[in-house]
Amino acid sequence: SAVISQKPSRDICQRGTSLTIQCQVDSQVTMMFWYRQQPGQSLTLIATANQGSEATYESGFVIDKFPISRPNLTFSTLTVSNMSPEDSSIYLCSVGQHTEAFFGQGTRLTVV
């Protein structure tokens, strides 16, 4: 299975600021995904990070709020922009490998 590293593992940020989360995979993967897990809730897909093209966003998520980069087949970043307390969540990077999906340990974000 793919090994996925996310940085930072947690952060406390002031409202109105932005945070960039990094996701590094130990092998080349075609598909990378970003999920959000609000406190005590399930996982919701934010977007699919496509290498060499713009990310594909799910309904309710927009590029201005969650810009994503995918410069190569092993790395992606998610930025949470102009944060508010409602953005306090765990953000998870996921990769699709063969038929399975694997997750990083997540970034726990608290916005104060």
Added chain:
Amino acid sequence: QQQVKQSPQSLIVQKGGISIINCAYENTAFDYFPWYQQFPGKGPALLIAIRPDVSEKKEGRFTISFNKSAKQFSLHIMDSQPGDSATYFCAARPASNTGKLIFGQGTTLQVKP
């Protein structure tokens, strides 16, 4: 709308007992149904998965039962142990996408010693 409904929300089982978590889906275009286990502070870990052409899959103490006609699938944990205490998520993958997953709401399992 693509949805996966999971129940119960929480479950308490005695050590050695059987834990059963159920999921139902509404979209017949799903082609892959994984279960994930998540411990506090950790990302979800793939536990076991099944495809719709199979009615049952067993891996150790974990079994998935799949009922295609009823659009339901369930996770059975046999001989439940305190170390199984975690949150479990079912998920479904749209056939048109190789990685995107639709998750159920999650079940918090507590196994009492």
